[in-house]
Amino acid sequence: MTDxxxxxxxxxxxxxxxxxxxxxDNIQTRIGPFGVDIHNPVFMVSGLTIxxxxxxxxxxxxxxxxxxxxxxxxxxxxxxxxFLGAANLFVxxxxxxxxxxxxxxxxxxxxxxxxxSYSGWFAMLFAAGMGIGLMFFGxxxxxxxxxxxxxxxxxxxxxxxxxAGAPGDPAEAxxxxxxxxxxxxxxxxxxxxAVVALALALFSYNKGLPLSFRSIFYPVFGxxxxxxxxxxxxxxxxxxxxxxxATSLGFGAEQAxxxxxxxxxxxxxxxxxxxxxxGITAIALISVVAGLDAGVKRLSEINMILAALLLLFIVAVGxxxxxxxxxxxxxIAYAEYLPALSNPFGRDDANFSQGWTSFYWAWWISWSPFVxxxxxxxxxxxxxxxxxxxxxxxxxxxxxxxxxxFGGTAISQIVNDGYQAVVDASLELKLFVMLEALxxxxxxxxxxxxxxxxxxxxxxxxxxLVIDTITAGGKVDAPVPQRVFWxxxxxxxxxxxxxxxxxxxLQAAAVSTGLPFTIVLLLGCYALIKGLRAEPR
Amino acid sequence: MYKSILVPVDLEHADRLEKAxxxxxxxxxxxxxxxxxxxxxxxxxxxxxxxPQEYAGKLEAFGQAQADKHGIAATTKTCVSHDPAVDLDTTxxxxxxxxxxxxxxxxSHVPGLPEHIFATNAGYLANHASVSVFVIR
Numbered sequence: 001m002t003d004x005x006x007x008x009x010x011x012x013x014x015x016x017x018x019x020x021x022x023x024x025d026n027i028q029t030r031i032g033p034f035g036v037d038i039h040n041p042v043f044m045v046s047g048l049t050i051x052x053x054x055x056x057x058x059x060x061x062x063x064x065x066x067x068x069x070x071x072x073x074x075x076x077x078x079x080x081x082x083f084l085g086a087a088n089l090f091v092x093x094x095x096x097x098x099x100x101x102x103x104x105x106x107x108x109x110x111x112x113x114x115x116x117s118y119s120g121w122f123a124m125l126f127a128a129g130m131g132i133g134l135m136f137f138g139x140x141x142x143x144x145x146x147x148x149x150x151x152x153x154x155x156x157x158x159x160x161x162x163x164a165g166a167p168g169d170p171a172e173a174x175x176x177x178x179x180x181x182x183x184x185x186x187x188x189x190x191x192x193x194a195v196v197a198l199a200l201a202l203f204s205y206n207k208g209l210p211l212s213f214r215s216i217f218y219p220v221f222g223x224x225x226x227x228x229x230x231x232x233x234x235x236x237x238x239x240x241x242x243x244x245x246a247t248s249l250g251f252g253a254e255q256a257x258x259x260x261x262x263x264x265x266x267x268x269x270x271x272x273x274x275x276x277x278x279g280i281t282a283i284a285l286i287s288v289v290a291g292l293d294a295g296v297k298r299l300s301e302i303n304m305i306l307a308a309l310l311l312l313f314i315v316a317v318g319x320x321x322x323x324x325x326x327x328x329x330x331x332i333a334y335a336e337y338l339p340a341l342s343n344p345f346g347r348d349d350a351n352f353s354q355g356w357t358s359f360y361w362a363w364w365i366s367w368s369p370f371v372x373x374x375x376x377x378x379x380x381x382x383x384x385x386x387x388x389x390x391x392x393x394x395x396x397x398x399x400x401x402x403x404x405x406f407g408g409t410a411i412s413q414i415v416n417d418g419y420q421a422v423v424d425a426s427l428e429l430k431l432f433v434m435l436e437a438l439x440x441x442x443x444x445x446x447x448x449x450x451x452x453x454x455x456x457x458x459x460x461x462x463x464x465l466v467i468d469t470i471t472a473g474g475k476v477d478a479p480v481p482q483r484v485f486w487x488x489x490x491x492x493x494x495x496x497x498x499x500x501x502x503x504x505x506l507q508a509a510a511v512s513t514g515l516p517f518t519i520v521l522l523l524g525c526y527a528l529i530k531g532l533r534a535e536p537r
Numbered sequence: 538m539y540k541s542i543l544v545p546v547d548l549e550h551a552d553r554l555e556k557a558x559x560x561x562x563x564x565x566x567x568x569x570x571x572x573x574x575x576x577x578x579x580x581x582x583x584x585x586x587x588x589p590q591e592y593a594g595k596l597e598a599f600g601q602a603q604a605d606k607h608g609i610a611a612t613t614k615t616c617v618s619h620d621p622a623v624d625l626d627t628t629x630x631x632x633x634x635x636x637x638x639x640x641x642x643x644x645s646h647v648p649g650l651p652e653h654i655f656a657t658n659a660g661y662l663a664n665h666a667s668v669s670v671f672v673i674r
Contacts, residue, residue: 022583291623377581476622
């Protein structure tokens with residue numbers, strides 16, 4: 001379809017000549033009263049599998065629980081080296097792109113201008129990238145690593161401590177605990193997102209291919225990406241997105257439920273979690289119908305302000321000096337422990353490297369199609385270097401600061417005040433127990449719950465936008481009822497997983513879709529470099 | 538009575554627009570006023586074009602073909618939207634203002650159940666635009 005007479009994107013770019021017409025495999029029809037425009041094999045295979053999955057998990061809850069309980073440790077213990085090694089590669093690739101001439105390629109052609117301001121862009125990529133996770137793990141992860149490191153048995157095979165731990169040494173345990181947390185929330189996750197997002201943006205804006213996963217693999221498979229090879233890649237991307245998203249939604253529901261119980265005495269039961277997911281999904285539907293600019297963007301900006309206020313509050317009323325000096329110290333500790341923590345082979349801390357790190361890497365990877373596609377969609381007009389700095393370095397630094405403020409405050413509460421409650425509380429409750437020891441706890445806890453809920457809404461909304469685009473063959477203007485379908489099913493998958501095995505099931509789902517997608521991504525790195533080298537600079 | 542006509546076109550489904558295009562051309566000749574064809578595209582590649590620039594080129598060609606076929610004065614305007622599935626209505630409202638048109642001629646389909654939840658684009662414009670809207674079914 002591309003011919004010489006076609007104008008380039010804004011400025012010179014390396015458009016790919018292909019016979020494929022976007023939407024050529026789509027069926028445009030009516031299902032009941034609603035018009036749909038869907039990519040036939042991709043939508044059918046992924047839609048039917050998801051429906052079957054929800055029905056199976058809900059009908060056979062105890063069997064499902066047994067399967068999920070076995071699946072997660074089986075995958076993370078067998079493939080831990082693979083996840084760790086792949087994530088290291090992604091970080092290296094990103095750093096190389098920042099410093100080499102490839103960094104000057106501009107997404108959308110040499111003269112393209114950005115569609116979004118820095119603040120709007122940044123708010124969206126942060127809300128999409130971590131959101132709920134930062135709320136859930138901000139206090140609970142540093143505390144977990146700290147207490148397992150300082151404990152007597154740290155370093156033994158039964159211990160959950162990172163590396164050899166620091167038994168009986170609270171100061172070193174604090175450094176190690178923060179370094180391990182930052183390791184999981186710093187460069188590695190953002191590098192995974194950045195690679196996926198950059199590849200999608202490049203092949204769509206500069207090469208003129210549809211905004212879908214298969215397009216990344218054009219340099220590898222050629223015209224075959226429009227056939228079943230591409231269908232498989234896109235279906236895998238849909239599964240990874242849906243299950244990665246459901247994991248976060250499940251975490252969000254657990255935490256919102258725990259918080260509401262803490263504040264208002266709402267009972268912690270399956271019924272209340274189901275009600276919460278249903279209620280929040282209903283709010284998400286309003287945002288879905290409002291679209292990208294009026295829905296996700298506006299909510300993300302509101303959430304950025306709320307999150308910044310909460311962060312400033314913690315810094316102001318918490319141990320201010322300890323947080324500010326801790327920020328630098330934690331960065332140093334992170335740099336110091338990074339080589340040992342990211343080493344994929346010969347680890348003696350199996351519980352930590354498999355139970356925490358492998359799980360995180362699989363989770364980030366299963367999230368990457370979603371976050372990557374979303375970042376790609378709002379990143380036109382940025383250069384590769386600018387993109388990498390904004391998607392890799394700045395979010396990593398914000399994550400470090402967030403973890404330092406929330407986790408550091410909680411560790412100080414234990415070390416300085418002997419505040420044991422925050423250690424004893426369950427994972428989803430730790431944030432609220434930490435806030436309780438600070439002034440205005442009722443208000444800050446309420447803001448905390450609100451943040452979890454709004455992050456839930458933006459994730460669900462942007463997630464349905466992304467899945468809809470993939471299942472519509474890369475079209476971004478497919479009818480809105482399709483997005484509604486996916487938003488509803490994201491909620492249903494989260495409910496099914498929570499009922500069929502709780503958090504363990506959520507993690508198993510994220511891990512098992514993350515594994516095949518890691519292979520896909522490694523191949524994608526090669527295609528990305530090939531694509532970037534072909535761009536005029 | 539009117540100064541200029543705005544016709545929203547969907548280049549992907551141009552075949553379904555025949556009646557609206559003919560009506561617009563007739564009105565244009567009757568009142569001796571120009572027609573502006575407005576298309577909305579996303580910045581991502583779509584079925585019609587790989588880039589907004591290519592889309593603008595195709596829309597210009599479409600406008601020229603209409604002008605030649607009906608013997609009318611025609612211009613075109615390409616609007617780029619972040620989320621055309623949702624923002625089409627507001628984008629078209631803005632286009633009416635930018636173009637300064639005082640009559641909109643646009644195709645719509647027969648209303649059914651979904652229109653109680655999601656308004657049709659033509660229905661939205663008829664409700665909200667301050668200019669006259671001629672909805673062709």
